[in-house]
Amino acid sequence: xxxxxxxxxxxxxxxxxxxxxxxxxxxxxxxxxxxxxxxxxxxxxxxxxxxxxxxxxxxxxxxxxxxxxxxxxxxxxxxxxxxxxxxxxxxxxxxxxx
Amino acid sequence: xxxxxxxxxxxxxxxxxxxxxxxxxxxxxxxxxxxxxxxxxxxxxxxxxxxxxxxxxxxxxxxxxxxxxxxxxxxxxxxxxxxxxxxxxxxxxxxxxxxxxxxxxxxxxxxxxxxxxxxxxxxxxxxxxxxxxxxxxxxxxxxxxxxxxxxxxxxxxxxxxxxxxxxxxxxxxxxxxxxxxxxxxxxxxxxxxxxxxxxxxxxxxxxxxxxxxxxxxxxxxxxxxxx
Numbered sequence: 411x412x413x414x415x416x417x418x419x420x421x422x423x424x425x426x427x428x429x430x431x432x433x434x435x436x437x438x439x440x441x442x443x444x445x446x447x448x449x450x451x452x453x454x455x456x457x458x459x460x461x462x463x464x465x466x467x468x469x470x471x472x473x474x475x476x477x478x479x480x481x482x483x484x485x486x487x488x489x490x491x492x493x494x495x496x497x498x499x500x501x502x503x504x505x506x507x508x
Numbered sequence: 509x510x511x512x513x514x515x516x517x518x519x520x521x522x523x524x525x526x527x528x529x530x531x532x533x534x535x536x537x538x539x540x541x542x543x544x545x546x547x548x549x550x551x552x553x554x555x556x557x558x559x560x561x562x563x564x565x566x567x568x569x570x571x572x573x574x575x576x577x578x579x580x581x582x583x584x585x586x587x588x589x590x591x592x593x594x595x596x597x598x599x600x601x602x603x604x605x606x607x608x609x610x611x612x613x614x615x616x617x618x619x620x621x622x623x624x625x626x627x628x629x630x631x632x633x634x635x636x637x638x639x640x641x642x643x644x645x646x647x648x649x650x651x652x653x654x655x656x657x658x659x660x661x662x663x664x665x666x667x668x669x670x671x672x673x674x675x676x677x678x679x680x681x682x683x684x685x686x687x688x689x690x691x692x693x694x695x696x697x698x699x700x701x702x703x704x705x706x707x708x709x710x711x712x713x714x715x716x717x718x719x720x721x722x723x724x725x726x727x728x729x730x731x732x733x734x735x
Contacts, residue, residue: 487560
């Protein structure tokens with residue numbers, strides 16, 4: 411179990427490698443980039459505005475320059491991992507209760 | 509494969525939430541039957557692994573990116589229902605805190621990555637176990653092949669969900685299925701699928717060598733797919 415935690419920490423430190431791939435995943439572009447009429451986009455954008463995440467794109471808002479996005483990515487990985495672990499342990503505890 | 513808000517119309521979004529409710533319920537109930545407190549940390553580590561693994565975007569030859577999910581690995585170790593729970597948790601945190609995958613599209617994203625992927629890979633792994641005598645070889649190869657096919661199938665479903673929008677709910681994803689399905693299949697057949705398969709095989713092989721007890725965890729899955 412301790413070994414698994416060390417592996418996770420190493421992977422977290424390596425996550426900025428995931429930022430090097432150029433481009434965006436297919437179908438995850440900004441709606442503004444769609445090749446359709448403005449009225450079509452306005453329908454989709456109304457739905458897209460339903461939620462704004464506090465750390466969009468795994469970065470601290472405003473950290474767009476130089477090395478900052480990479481640091482923001484690691485910080486996001488740390489925060490996300492902690493949240494995932496806490497939530498899955500909470501659910502796991504409920505499930506394991508006899 | 510994380511569909512953002514605005515890409516799926518409200519009917520499609522509602523449909524996949526409705527489809528996921530019984531799957532989540534069954535996963536939770538089955539896990540409640542079989543989960544022991546000593547395996548809770550394993551589930552948490554695997555969920556965290558899935559979250560981190562999905563942050564590694566790989567370049568696709570067509571200029572887009574793709575990533576593995578870790579669903580085949582979780583499914584091989586703890587069974588597909590456990591994988592549904594672990595991946596749902598990772599997807600929830602991604603959607604709520606990082607805007608990766610929409611809130612409205614959360615049901616559809618869970619259907620693809622937390623249901624289609626782990627259940628497909630589990631079935632394929634068990635078919636290998638039936639065909640190959642050597643348990644270790646069958647598990648490692650079967651889970652890897654299952655991961656490759658499972659993530660590609662999940663991506664094809666994702667492409668289908670996006671690609672039918674212009675026909676059933678105009679105003680959302682404008683790209684038809686004859687563009688979206690080949691694009692999603694291509695990214696996963698060429699890059700994300702091999703990533704999912706190879707990582708699954710490497711981790712399982714490592715565990716067989718150094719921590720074989722992790723391969724003996726009770727699998728939480730439907731008997732039907734035990735083959």
